[in-house]
Amino acid sequence: MSYHVNENGYYGEFGGAYIPEMLYPNVEELKQRYLEIMAAPEFQEEFNQLLKDYVGRPSPLYYATRLSEKYQTNIYLKREDLNHTGAHKVNNTIGQILMAKRLGKKRIIAETGAGQHGVATATVCALMGMECIVYMGAIDISRQAPNVARMKMLGAEVRPALSGSKTLKDATNEAIRDWINNPEDTHYIIGSVVGPHPYPDMVARFQSIISEEIKMQLLEKEGTEFPNYVIACVGGGSNAAGAFYHFLDNEKVGLIAVEAAGKGIESGESAATSALGKTGIIHGSKTLLMQTPDGQITEPYSISAGLDYPGVGPLHAHLFCSGRGEFVSITDDQAMKAGMELCQLEGIIPAIESAHALAVFGKKKFKKSDIVVLNLSGRGDKDLSTYINYFNL
Ligand SMILES: *Cc1c(COP(=O)(O)O)cnc(C)c1O
Numbered sequence: 001m002s003y004h005v006n007e008n009g010y011y012g013e014f015g016g017a018y019i020p021e022m023l024y025p026n027v028e029e030l031k032q033r034y035l036e037i038m039a040a041p042e043f044q045e046e047f048n049q050l051l052k053d054y055v056g057r058p059s060p061l062y063y064a065t066r067l068s069e070k071y072q073t074n075i076y077l078k079r080e081d082l083n084h085t086g087a088h089k090v091n092n093t094i095g096q097i098l099m100a101k102r103l104g105k106k107r108i109i110a111e112t113g114a115g116q117h118g119v120a121t122a123t124v125c126a127l128m129g130m131e132c133i134v135y136m137g138a139i140d141i142s143r144q145a146p147n148v149a150r151m152k153m154l155g156a157e158v159r160p161a162l163s164g165s166k167t168l169k170d171a172t173n174e175a176i177r178d179w180i181n182n183p184e185d186t187h188y189i190i191g192s193v194v195g196p197h198p199y200p201d202m203v204a205r206f207q208s209i210i211s212e213e214i215k216m217q218l219l220e221k222e223g224t225e226f227p228n229y230v231i232a233c234v235g236g237g238s239n240a241a242g243a244f245y246h247f248l249d250n251e252k253v254g255l256i257a258v259e260a261a262g263k264g265i266e267s268g269e270s271a272a273t274s275a276l277g278k279t280g281i282i283h284g285s286k287t288l289l290m291q292t293p294d295g296q297i298t299e300p301y302s303i304s305a306g307l308d309y310p311g312v313g314p315l316h317a318h319l320f321c322s323g324r325g326e327f328v329s330i331t332d333d334q335a336m337k338a339g340m341e342l343c344q345l346e347g348i349i350p351a352i353e354s355a356h357a358l359a360v361f362g363k364k365k366f367k368k369s370d371i372v373v374l375n376l377s378g379r380g381d382k383d384l385s386t387y388i389n390y391f392n393l
Helices: 021-039 041-055 065-071 089-102 116-128 138-143 145-153 168-181 199-207 209-222 238-247 314-322 332-346 352-362 381-391
Strands: 061-063 074-079 107-112 131-137 157-161 186-188 229-233 254-262 278-282 285-289 325-331 371-376
Touching: 021 041, 021 089, 021 168, 021 199, 041 089, 061 209, 065 074, 065 332, 065 352, 074 209, 089 116, 089 186, 089 199, 089 238, 107 116, 107 168, 116 131, 116 145, 131 138, 131 168, 138 145, 138 157, 145 157, 157 168, 168 186, 199 209, 199 238, 199 314, 209 238, 209 371, 229 238, 229 352, 238 254, 238 314, 238 371, 254 314, 254 332, 254 352, 285 314, 314 325, 325 332, 325 352, 332 352, 332 381, 352 371, 352 381
Parallel strands: 074 371, 107 131, 107 186, 131 157, 229 254, 229 371, 254 325
Antiparallel strands: 061 074, 278 285
16 A cells, blocks of 8 residues: 555545635646656755754754653654754745745745744745745734744734634635735745645655654664654644654554544544544545534644644545554643653653653553654743643643
8 A cells, every 4th residue: 555645646535636726727836846846956955954054953863761761662752842943844844935936936825823834934934035924813813922923023924814713724714815816926835734735745745854864863773764663743744744754665663643632532622633533625635624514624622732723634644544553642631741741751841742742652552672753843932831821830
């Protein structure tokens, strides 16, 4: 079985490009050119140089001694939290801004929920001197003031989405409307392995630097390129796609994807897409999504803003349905405890998204000889007020 995208843009039955007629030229242009542009040596050189000198790659692969001792296995943390801007998202936005330049685009648009992708996009637009417009739900703008300030400081214009529930899906609709109206000069930077083909594949390739480095680093440390397991949290699925990418075809490597169960899968307040989702279409892609019996998208919930997404990328829908990936749901409480545990055992304050992945150790027993790589997708600075409120610090 193949776990890579086919020539029609599908992973198994998932993916494709379900887009309004008027977006067709933009998406088709990207589809025709993305592979050729990415393969060009000058592109590779500029991308790798920026990942090294601007982002600070390679990110360390750190053997977590005290955590390993506690769970009686061998745990490595892939330190995406140490990247410039504090998470993996910048790997993708750097790749896409270079892509936009090659496509002759002058103007960048993006949508953001919690603001993390907006900040990563505003960052690379400042770096390249490009105009940047970030659509954000009006409710999210008031909930995420620090990230709104960051985007403004980086020179982006933050435009409120005032329709619907005034959250991420409404911001996405506004961004798509903008793209339809500005097809010539604008590139739309999508922040995860979601959206119409070729976005899921393009973003996975940009993030695949994570597993490329894991292989090299593990070879040096353990004499093998292949761990027994890779664990990553899944919102849309980009950090997981990057951490899994070079292991997809080696079925000896277990792939564990961790979703947010919020207040519990059965509580009506969760973002556990694989557990609760049904096939449907969201953001131009056929995938699993949480929806009502008549097909309305359900508003998701998680204590971590980055996992608060009602769908999942088509690659992950395929990994779930084919059984290649093992999907685990973690509640708010389990994640918060695991986040605090990492602080106290290793001196690392994780993003609450990444803390969901860490909570797997409390749920699943690994062998003493196993090598388990956990992708630590981001740092917890942005989550300090959530930690303070949760633990009464
Ligand atoms: C945005 C975010 C996520 C979730 O996004 P994916 O596309 O699923 O990776 C996970 N961790 C952190 C730190 C994030 O900022």
